[in-house]
Amino acid sequence: MYKINTIEPLWWGLFGAGGFIAAFLLPVHMLVNGMLIPLGAAPQEAYSPQRLAALVSHPVVKLYLLALVSLPLFHWAHRFRYLLFDLGIHGGRTAIAFLCYGAAIVGTVVAAWTLVRV
Template identity: 40%
Template sequence: MINPNPRRSDEPIWWSLFGAGGTWFAMITPVTVLVLGILMPLGVFDADTFNFVRVHAFASSIIGGLFIIASIALPMWHAMHRVHHGMHDLKFHTGIVGKIACYAIAAIISVLAIAYIFLL
């Protein structure tokens, strides 16, 4: 028999953050690592392109701040969702405590990223 009043799940919220973090980590992070970690040290870009004043101006802008926050927070939500479900797969049934711990860590890191950008 179908339950006419099913219990609401909070899983769509966590799955949306998981999906956004995974997409960001798969599409944006490799380009960032390529540009800042490989091409810049190899001298493909002019040294003045990434000087402190320009990087600080970018990080202080709205777009730059949102980029930095997203680069930190979204992959963290993705990772903590994987940890939460990975513990279950490894037979560590932590229940609601494990769920709260995983998502609290992601929330704290996200809040710290936002606070850092606003204090910059």
């Protein structure tokens, strides 16, 4: 139990970094990639096959996308862990912590693997 809590500053640091990424970057992507482009409100040249392929192949874009996905996962893990406590789930605190942070770590590895292979 105390092992996962002694590195609490690490989890909290990742939570904070994720909070910034989620606040600064996610809304505009939800608006543009989730609404404007799907609804045809953006010029088609912006998402032509050539431009998209060039963008997602670029190492800087890959790093950007890794941060965009990974850090909000750690932000989620920390908040969700304590959300469960707040809801009155008292048993399995260690298991919950492992599952939450573990899911964020697995998600980061999957994201990195996915982006490397693009």
